[in-house]
Amino acid sequence: MRIVRLANYVGPRSGGMRTALRELGAGYLAAGHEPVLVVPGRLRGRGDEQTAQGRVITRYGPVVPFTGGYRALLARRGLAALLTELRPDLIEVSDRTTLRWTGRWAREHGVPAVMVSHESLTGLLSLPADVSGMSRWRSRLLANMGKALADAFNRRSVRAYQRIVCTTRWAAAEFERIGAPNLTRIPLGVDLELFSPERYSCTTRDAYAGQEQTLLVHCGRLSVEKKPHRSLAAVAGLRAAGVDAVLVVAGDGPLRTRLERAARRRSLPVRFAGFITDPKHLATLLASADVVVAPGPVETFGLAALEALACGTPVVVSAASALPEVIGTAGVAVDGEDFAGGVRAVLARDPEARRGAARTRAEEFGWPASVAAFLAVHEALNPDSSRSPGQVKP
Incomplete structure (x- = not known):
């Protein structure tokens, strides 16, 4: 199965997201699948290399202000053309911002799509309400506005993707609040040999x-x-x-x-x-x-x-x-x-x-168990996953 993964805010100095992508990609590769990761980079044009986590394609993404150098993929037309070229059997998206449209693209092309929620929109949108010295009523108003906005975005994601994967009960709560029927919870893992x-x-x-x-x-x-x-x-x-x-x-x-x-x-x-x-x-x-x-x-x-x-x-x-x-x-x-x-x-x-x-x-959290759980979700969405990668074209 060719699993095309797309992610924003991944760079040489990013932490948990980069680790999770690397470990999952390596696990998919070891299981006999063909993972392809598409991430933003600083150079215009296209980087393309084979790595321990599978094929990694870099496309230019501008720096997002106030993030300390993180980049995001914005060129929707070019990315759509790339997806058509890659002929994925499944799309796995680790982004809640500029890549949300890929769920709709996948649906239109008959490709199963999974969104991995690595952050809480409710939590992030609540941060402006957590300011020292702010009056209680104003803090509550901002928190309620943030929750309503998060719910609206999350409903659109639930409709766009066939599965939403969250890593904890806490992360899943904002989707459970809106009654998401396509929610799965899978913990991430840790390298128990390296970190010892x-x-x-x-x-x-x-x-x-x-x-x-x-x-x-x-x-x-x-x-x-x-x-x-x-x-x-x-x-x-x-x-x-x-x-x-x-x-x-x-x-x-x-x-x-x-x-x-x-x-x-x-x-x-x-x-x-x-x-x-x-x-x-x-x-x-x-x-x-x-x-x-x-x-x-x-x-x-x-x-x-x-x-x-x-x-x-x-x-x-x-x-x-x-x-x-x-x-x-x-x-x-x-x-x-x-x-x-x-x-x-x-x-x-x-x-x-x-x-x-x-x-x-x-020791209760190992990457092999996490990889197996992700692959179980992917294979359930693509029952014919035993075929050669890219054999069925959108």
């Missing part, structure tokens, strides 16, 4: 923290929806409470300069490591930390948090997000802003017990 407690390194730990210090890591994009300022506030709160904590920020994004200024202004011991390109280096950092902080309130899964658990490191997360159902009891979920309190609650647990619980929880 065996990655712990005294050398790495000593590079970031003293022997008696508590090492925190914030791993994620430095953008508004991720709420990275909460991690800085956690360090400040811990130190005010007498905990000698330091923070490493692994990630980059449009808020980095502002966060660096804030850390300097408050004399906080924060190291900004930037985007870590080497996955082994990232795994070593996560394994060597005492606690990882994942404060984003609109996370629909949180791969970085799961990778931390796989490394044996407990995670403190936002109770407003999907992360509590991912981490289970292998961490702490925080209502509101007191992430310092969440870290203290984790540190109060026996070190060996909390690290063992983290790894045990992560």
Whole structure:
């Protein structure tokens, strides 16, 4: 089966989305299918290469303002021609914005289409209502407007695609609210060999923290929806409470300069490591930390948090997000802003017990199971999937 996958906001420095696409593509390829991924790039023209996740085609996409360099595919006519040329047996779309039209294209050409919801429109549209100092009635009004707009967009997606795949119950809730009949929930996975407690390194730990210090890591994009300022506030709160904590920020994004200024202004011991390109280096950092902080309130899964658990490191997360159902009891979920309190609650647990619980929880999420579940959805929509890829043409 030729599975043509389309995605926006995927670049050399993107995190969870890029990981999920890579792992699913590699799994499809290993299962004997032909995955083709189409993503935006900075160069005009067309890149086309064979990779470990299958064929990857790059088409020019302009930078989306205020995203820190993310790009989106906009050339609808060219993409439609590309889809016709590729002759997909199934389309898998990881985008809620400029690629939503592909569901209608697929229906018109008799091609099954699946949309993977990697973000919550309700959550993202609620962010303007979550502003300190805003009156309660105005916050409620904006939240209700955001929910109504999300419902309208989601109804259109439900009609356009034959299946909607969400990765958690939290992510699926906005589709359940509108009674979507074509909803499937499939958790993502983690590389349990790469992300392992065996990655712990005294050398790495000593590079970031003293022997008696508590090492925190914030791993994620430095953008508004991720709420990275909460991690800085956690360090400040811990130190005010007498905990000698330091923070490493692994990630980059449009808020980095502002966060660096804030850390300097408050004399906080924060190291900004930037985007870590080497996955082994990232795994070593996560394994060597005492606690990882994942404060984003609109996370629909949180791969970085799961990778931390796989490394044996407990995670403190936002109770407003999907992360509590991912981490289970292998961490702490925080209502509101007191992430310092969440870290203290984790540190109060026996070190060996909390690290063992983290790894045990992560072992419930493997990529093979996730790939198999995605393929089960695809094959159900395309019962004749045993035929040669592209044999039936739209």
